[in-house]
Amino acid sequence: MTLDTVLVIAAALFSVGVYGALSQQVVVMVMMGLELMLNGVILAAAGLWWFLAPAPDGQVLLLVVIAAMTVEMAMGFAVATLLNRSRKSDMTDMATDLSG
Amino acid sequence: MSPVLDAVFWVLAxxxxxxxxxxxxxxSMARATYALAVSFVAVGAILLLLNLEYIGVITILMMVMEMAVMAIFMIMFMGMNPALMPMSMVHNKVGSLVLALGVFVVLAGGALLVDWPARRGEPAGDLTRSLGEAVMGSKMLVMLTVSPLLFATLVAALVLATPRGRYDRFGDDLRAATPRGPGEQGDQA
Structure with missing residues (x-):
């Protein structure tokens, strides 16, 4: 395990997440893509922390990324609920226009 | 790192x-949820290999719970048994694939081509303790910022998800003497 290998694995996770976030039609599946992207960010940050500067500050940054994942999940579920209530749908393609 | 730990890393990766x-x-979406949970557990285990005991454990615990919640939402919204219903709901598959491959080439190329500096400093003896001291000491402002952000997220999520707002309860001019209940005359939800 080296920094290069950890970062390549993180890049692979992030790229898979990019594919999911761009290609999926269901809101919850788009959220899964975003989660995978943040999964890659966490791994990359952990690798950089351990192999370059293992000070406590890096761990605090990881906590912030995990908090960002929490916010993304909560708001994603709220938007999915709103979309389902207002449009009777959970597809992104049904929410391409503004109304009201 | 020992060859055994190296092999464990590659298996987890x-x-x-x-x-x-x-x-x-x-x-099916249920299988997709389980797959995502497995991916997060594997990354959490890699974090444990990097001696990030606290971060690794909370990543595993949080993501397993999140996937459970996600499965509930899918059952709610899809109105079907997500474990049995095959699905393929994608758009612009080729374009997304090309972009994702491009992102991977750029990121992995950068990771391999950059001449990373040597490690500076040594990790503390007890990393979890050092994280706690940082959070409660020099990095307290970070946590003080994250805390109201999480609270604001709770409020915003509730506002978005609730079916009835104040205009539904108190009328368009917000002057109703008593709030209207769900389904009562004048309730717009």
Whole structure:
């Protein structure tokens, strides 16, 4: 395990997440893509922390990324609920226009 | 790092990426949820290999619970048994694939081509304790910022998700003497 290998694995996770976030039609599946992207960010940050500067500050940054994942999940579920209530749908393609 | 730990890292790395790919390859949302949970658990285990005991454990615990919640939401919204219903709901598959491959080439190329500096400093003896001291000491402002952000997220999520707002309860001019209940005359929800 080296920094290069950890970062390549993180890049692979992030790229898979990019594919999911761009290609999926269901809101919850788009959220899964975003989660995978943040999964890659966490791994990359952990690798950089351990192999370059293992000070406590890096761990605090990881906590912030995990908090960002929490916010993304909560708001994603709220938007999915709103979309389902207002449009009777959970597809992104049904929410391409503004109304009201 | 010992050869055994190195082998464990590669096994976990392959599992995390393969499970990540499986999220968008399996034919039901329930399986996709399980695949994503496996990917997160594998990454959490890699964090444990990097001596990030606290971060690794909370990543595993949080993501397993999140996937459970996600499965409930899918059952709510899809109105079907997500474990049995095959699905393929994608758009612009080729374009997304090309972009994702491009992102991977750029990121992995950068990771391999950059001449990374040597490690500066040594990790503390007890990393979890040092994290706690940082959070309660020099990095307290970070936590003081994250805390109201999480509270604001709770409020915003509730406002978005609730079916009835104040205009539904108190009328368009917000002057109703008593709030209207769900389904009562004048309730617009």
């Amino acid at each position: 392959v599992i995390s990426v393969a499970a990540g790919i499986a999220v968008f390859r399996v034919d």
